[in-house]
Amino acid sequence: MIIALSGSQGSGKTTLLEELAKRNYNVIGRKTSRSVLEDWGMTLQEVYDDHKLMMAFQDEIYDRKLADEQDVLLSNELWLTDRSYIDILGYTVMVLGSDIRYGDWLQAYHDKCIMTEYFYHHRIYVPRLNISVEHDGCRSVCPVYGNAIDNVMRGFHMGVLPAKLTELGTSNLTERIIEIKNLIGEIT
Numbered sequence: 128m129i130i131a132l133s134g135s136q137g138s139g140k141t142t143l144l145e146e147l148a149k150r151n152y153n154v155i156g157r158k159t160s161r162s163v164l165e166d167w168g169m170t171l172q173e174v175y176d177d178h179k180l181m182m183a184f185q186d187e188i189y190d191r192k193l194a195d196e197q198d199v200l201l202s203n204e205l206w207l208t209d210r211s212y213i214d215i216l217g218y219t220v221m222v223l224g225s226d227i228r229y230g231d232w233l234q235a236y237h238d239k240c241i242m243t244e245y246f247y248h249h250r251i252y253v254p255r256l257n258i259s260v261e262h263d264g265c266r267s268v269c270p271v272y273g274n275a276i277d278n279v280m281r282g283f284h285m286g287v288l289p290a291k292l293t294e295l296g297t298s299n300l301t302e303r304i305i306e307i308k309n310l311i312g313e314i315t
Contacts, residue, residue: 128203129155129196129246130311131211133284134253135277139300143253144209146304152311155195155208159188159215175222182232185219189236193243200246205315211250213287216240217280221272244287249314251307252284252294 132140141156148154163184164171174184192215199206216237223229244250255277284292293310295303 128248128315129199129206129208130249130251130314131208131247132251132253133211133214133280135217135255135273135280137273138253138255138277139298139303140209140253142300143303143307144207146300147207147307150304150308153199153204153206155199155206158209159191159195160184163187163191178223178226178229181219181222182229182236185215185236188215189240189243196246205311211247212240212243213250213280213283217276217283220279221276241283241287247291249310250284250288250292251310252281252292253303254281254294254298256298 132143134140144154144156148156160171164174167174167184174180189212192210192212196206196208219233219236223233255273281294293306295306297303297306
């Protein structure tokens, strides 16, 4: 059983997963985009500058995420994962969505991400916080972009299994942990 923590950059997903891991929850936490960039020896800007490379990058992220989650997909144990397929779809749409040359590819990518989203037992949407995003070469530090991607992801989530989606209602870390623990108790 997998529950995905979803949300834009700067929402606190990684912090939440680290805290939950300290409380002995099973966590799948690889930073997939960072691992791809490291393996490829490239920067995100280099990938974004070549749309065909961007498509290969997004396909690789999808494949690695699927491989990371495959082993626990049918497990009776509860696992928490960083990001959902809607997250990776949201970033892809924000980069390639306006380029009509990639419409067919983007539609196929959309369809497979949405289909795979159904694998999750539940999804927890972590709303964006009004904090500065660390410049790490993988995340935009622009608040306008952060708000836009937050809206894109929330919109996709609302269109896919809204009954299996819970949005956290607080920005306080302790209260977020309590909300998640209570939700897990209801689900399991």
